[in-house]
Amino acid sequence: GSSGPSTAPVSFPADFLWGTSTAAYQIEGAAQEDGRTPSIWDTFARQPGAVFEGHNGDTACDHYHRYPQDVDLMAGLGMGGYRFSVSWPRVQPTGRGPAVQKGLDFYRSLVDELLEKNVTPLLTLYHWDLPQELEDAGGWPERDTAYRFAEYAQLVADALGDRVSMWTTLNEPWCSAFLGYGSGVHAPGRTDPAAALRAAHHLNLGHGLATQRLRAALPEDARLSVSLNPAYVLARTDSEADRDAARRIDALATRVFSGPMLHGRYDDDLIADTRRITDWSHVRDGDLADIHQPLDGLCVNYYTPSLVSGVTAEDAEVERRDGHGASAHSPWPGADRVAFHQSPGEQTAMGWSIDPTGLTELLLRFSREAPGVALYVTENGAAYDDKPDADGRVDDPERTRYLHQHLTAVHEAMAAGADVRGYFLWSLLDNFEWAYGYSKRFGIVRVDYETQARVPKASAEWYAELARTGRLPEAPRP
Numbered sequence: 138g139s140s141g142p143s144t145a146p147v148s149f150p151a152d153f154l155w156g157t158s159t160a161a162y163q164i165e166g167a168a169q170e171d172g173r174t175p176s177i178w179d180t181f182a183r184q185p186g187a188v189f190e191g192h193n194g195d196t197a198c199d200h201y202h203r204y205p206q207d208v209d210l211m212a213g214l215g216m217g218g219y220r221f222s223v224s225w226p227r228v229q230p231t232g233r234g235p236a237v238q239k240g241l242d243f244y245r246s247l248v249d250e251l252l253e254k255n256v257t258p259l260l261t262l263y264h265w266d267l268p269q270e271l272e273d274a275g276g277w278p279e280r281d282t283a284y285r286f287a288e289y290a291q292l293v294a295d296a297l298g299d300r301v302s303m304w305t306t307l308n309e310p311w312c313s314a315f316l317g318y319g320s321g322v323h324a325p326g327r328t329d330p331a332a333a334l335r336a337a338h339h340l341n342l343g344h345g346l347a348t349q350r351l352r353a354a355l356p357e358d359a360r361l362s363v364s365l366n367p368a369y370v371l372a373r374t375d376s377e378a379d380r381d382a383a384r385r386i387d388a389l390a391t392r393v394f395s396g397p398m399l400h401g402r403y404d405d406d407l408i409a410d411t412r413r414i415t416d417w418s419h420v421r422d423g424d425l426a427d428i429h430q431p432l433d434g435l436c437v438n439y440y441t442p443s444l445v446s447g448v449t450a451e452d453a454e455v456e457r458r459d460g461h462g463a464s465a466h467s468p469w470p471g472a473d474r475v476a477f478h479q480s481p482g483e484q485t486a487m488g489w490s491i492d493p494t495g496l497t498e499l500l501l502r503f504s505r506e507a508p509g510v511a512l513y514v515t516e517n518g519a520a521y522d523d524k525p526d527a528d529g530r531v532d533d534p535e536r537t538r539y540l541h542q543h544l545t546a547v548h549e550a551m552a553a554g555a556d557v558r559g560y561f562l563w564s565l566l567d568n569f570e571w572a573y574g575y576s577k578r579f580g581i582v583r584v585d586y587e588t589q590a591r592v593p594k595a596s597a598e599w600y601a602e603l604a605r606t607g608r609l610p611e612a613p614r615p
């Protein structure tokens with residue numbers, strides 16, 4: 138168990154990479170500067186009701202102008218790595234054609250600043266900000282978007298390949314496909330289950346084609362990866378209906394991406410479960426081979442478990458009669474007989490329950506599925522409603538406890554043989570939390586959105602000690 142008080146010190150290897158994570162739209166701001174055009178998130182955030190209180194990323198953390206200070210902050214915390222994403226519409230505004238030099242210059246300066254401070258950059262090519270023009274042409278449900286993504290990858294590789302050695306193609310393609318085109322709670326806000334499944338395939342294809350381009354364009358020691366958010370699915374009981382619900386969600390959350398990327402296949406049960414929605418004719422000969430490219434790293438994002446049960450015909454009738462979920466669109470095409478439940482135990486401010494076992498299990502799963510591939514945790518962290526005290530200090534013991542539990546879980550996976558090389562905490566800064574706007578704070582550094590002042594929270598000091606010593610410090614007691 139990872140929750141009991143530990144006595145033996147938990148130590149990580151000396152070369153373990155300690156870092157933090159961010160994403161372009163969530164922190165950069167400067168939405169209309171230097172030739173950047175709208176992404177699907179700029180457009181979506183302007184739709185009434187799409188984002189909490191109409192918030193958007195126009196200014197965000199103003200990182201576009203404050204990046205030297207933010208890199209100093211990281212260096213001051215002793216961070217060895219930094220995971221950031223490149224805004225596609227900043228470097229290739231229409232999603233086609235030549236790059237905008239000023240957009241590339243920003244990322245080059247950011248990377249140079251990082252390298253100067255000995256912080257290793259991990260560059261993500263796509264963290265959800267598709268150029269709006271590509272969405273207007275059909276977006277990820279259209280095959281052409283995969284080709285456009287591969288070309289964009291080539292532009293960025295040509296510009297930054299001499300100074301960035303760790304590359305990630307996509308962040309959480311599940312969110313792009315199923316929250317963006319299925320449930321519609323993320324940009325572009327479409328609610329079409331067939332389109333969501335086509336989007337998933339074209340994200341896979343985009344990943345594969347981009348990986349081929351990167352491999353050809355980058356030096357031999359470049360390390361290529363993808364960030365997935367696999368679900369840690371628990372069946373509510375051992376009944377056949379509940380276990381089948383768990384199998385369906387595992388297919389739609391995880392195997393729809395890990396299948397083609399790691400094994401060159403879509404599993405039969407996934408195809409069968411979704412046959413009513415799509416005939417899968419968008420998968421062309423050769424696609425699976427294009428997607429199935431050797432990777433050097435596999436990046437896992439993990440926050441919370443998924444507790445599911447199978448819904449009987451009777452349950453479904455009660456739901457329908459009471460009007461629950463009648464208008465809600467599901468991010469799980471073909472799994473309408475699955476119910477999601479709140480897991481027991483404590484929750485973060487997102488309402489997400491805490492279960493660090495999921496992180497251990499997912500790391501071990503991928504270490505079995507992708508032998509020889511280095512594993513990274515590229516997101517893990519927690520939102521809490523923390524506030525500065527009278528002296529301006531932010532005490533966030535819940536966040537530190539969350540981190541302590543999950544890092545213990547990472548350590549357990551490593552002790553059981555998982556080759557985990559680094560951990561990137563979500564997030565460096567409080568930032569634009571997608572549909573929740575600025576109402577949820579994930580940072581270990583507080584951002585005052587009036588003044589843009591940054592104040593490291595107590596969790597940042599705790600994490601800095603871990604990065605400095607390689608030993609997990611005690612967490613504050615509840």
Ligand code: PNW
Nearest residue numbers: 160308309312366438516563570571579
């Ligand atoms: C991830 N869900 O988002 C993202 O990669 C980050 O940009 C984000 O800020 C972070 O996790 C915290 O939310 C997710 O609904 C958003 O399942 C929603 C879901 C999962 C991940």
